[in-house]
Amino acid sequence: MNIVVLGGGYAGLLVTKKLERRLPETATLELVDDTGEHLVQHELHRAVRNPSYVNDIAIPLRELVDRATVREASVTGLDRDARTVSLDGGETLDYEYCVVALGAETAYYGIPGVEKHATPLKRLEHAATVRKEFEAVIDRYGHADSTTAKDSPETGTVVVGGAGLSGVQVAGELATMARERDAADAIDVVLLEQFDHVAPNFPENFQEATRAALEGLDIDVRTGTTVTSADETTIDLESGEAIEYDQFVWTGGIRGNQAMGGDRPEVRADLRLDDHTFALGDAARIVDADGEPVPASASAAIRAADTAAQNVVASAEAGDTEFVDLQQWNWETPGWLISVGDDAVAQLGPQVFTGPVANAMKSAVGVTYLAEHGSLRRALGLLREDMGNSADFGSFLKAHL
Structure with a gap:
């Protein structure tokens, strides 16, 4: 067999x-x-x-x-x-x-120019490309001593197309990275979503908490916004508006x-x-x-x-018998988790959590998955990165493992 x-x-x-x-x-x-x-x-x-x-x-x-x-x-x-x-x-x-x-x-849905000009986020090389492109935006706009800053617009614009889980998370990472580099005032992160809500396939209170976390990072969240085309500098919207951009990330489906x-x-x-x-x-x-x-x-x-x-x-x-007793799968989930920069949003049943509680849940899920299906060494490495310092790391281990 x-x-x-x-x-x-x-x-x-x-x-x-x-x-x-x-x-x-x-x-x-x-x-x-x-x-x-x-x-x-x-x-x-x-x-x-x-x-x-x-x-x-x-x-x-x-x-x-x-x-x-x-x-x-x-x-x-x-x-x-x-x-x-x-x-x-x-x-x-x-x-x-x-x-x-x-x-x-x-999926690019046949939208002219999007596949050619936007970077997706499905593989490690995509993450590396997104980081490299964002660092170039920071170098151009985020430093007073930049050789090109005097010839550039006051702020740079980074657009993320699609506000599902992946889009929300990458927008959060970029906005937080700009803050860490003291470039938040020089770079606008714009998150576009054609539906009326971020995380459109999820419960309403989860959507609301996720949007609040995004806006807490000064991300420009635009729902009900459809991309119709893109070229190397401009994204055209169904409304007739055009967005001039410096970096374009696509997580639209x-x-x-x-x-x-x-x-x-x-x-x-x-x-x-x-x-x-x-x-x-x-x-x-x-x-x-x-x-x-x-x-x-x-x-x-x-x-x-x-x-x-x-x-x-x-x-x-x-084998080739006519009847096979197959199990029927019923989808049930205990809740949802999403990272938004250094914050997180978690939903368990009807209740939504943010802040330290949500971050602890997010970290616990990651370490549990790696410990069960990867390796304990990698799980602890990931958790150590999450907790930031040895004191917090030790406290988390004591409380949750």
Whole structure:
């Protein structure tokens, strides 16, 4: 029996680890990923302001799996009828069962100029580019002794398109970085969102607290604002307004992986695309057992992994029999967390927290995930960066671990 998992993000890694424990010893298990590393995606924004986070949030997959074979390759196609996976370089993998967990790519919606002129935030190299571009803006506008300051406008403008979780978090990092460099008065951070609220897919009180945190950093939040085009200096809006910018970051949405033709196929609560292929995480649009659409999030990917693994094993054990008893997944979340610079917003049930309590929750989630699925050393490294000094770090450990 040959099982192939495509993608080493949250969904792919956790499905692989669960299959390692549940598959018979005679089964082969292969994990295919284009980087060979597991990226703790929900912490990626932090690498913009603090590149040392890279050491803690990018973990070689071979350190995280036991019996699975890790193949570093890009998936270029999936033929579900032939049960084959095409890889870059022309290689083809056969499978009996496949789990598609390729994640998603940035969606530009065909808006002229956006893909060419904006930087997305999906990979480590994107975070490095965003940081480099922002440092150039600081160098131009944030220092009185800058060689170009006398020839420049009074302030620089950095635009983040899309106020979902990723957009909110990167805007917060940039505004905080400007403050740390004594450049906050010289740089305007503008956050654009076409819907009427930031974090548009989340509860109203979470949206309100998130917007308050953003505005507390003097971020210019513009909701109900649609981008219609962009060139190397200007972003045009549906209202007819144009924004002159110095840096443009785009987090405006997601689309399917190129290997899936850019599509995110819909799967029902058993996570099955067909009798031999399953999909979860951002690679698919999931409708749960209650008929509710599941948000594309790390939390959902993590929670769906157990059902996917159980159903792969159940299908394999049933073979070609007509009936397979598959588990139906029901999406439930204990709450939501988001970073906004050095602050955080957390929701547990109906209650929203900000400040130290929310920051403690955010840090605890990060350290727990890395300790369980990465390494304790990396988890403590990430937490140490969060707490800032040894006294606070020790107090946090005593209180929460």
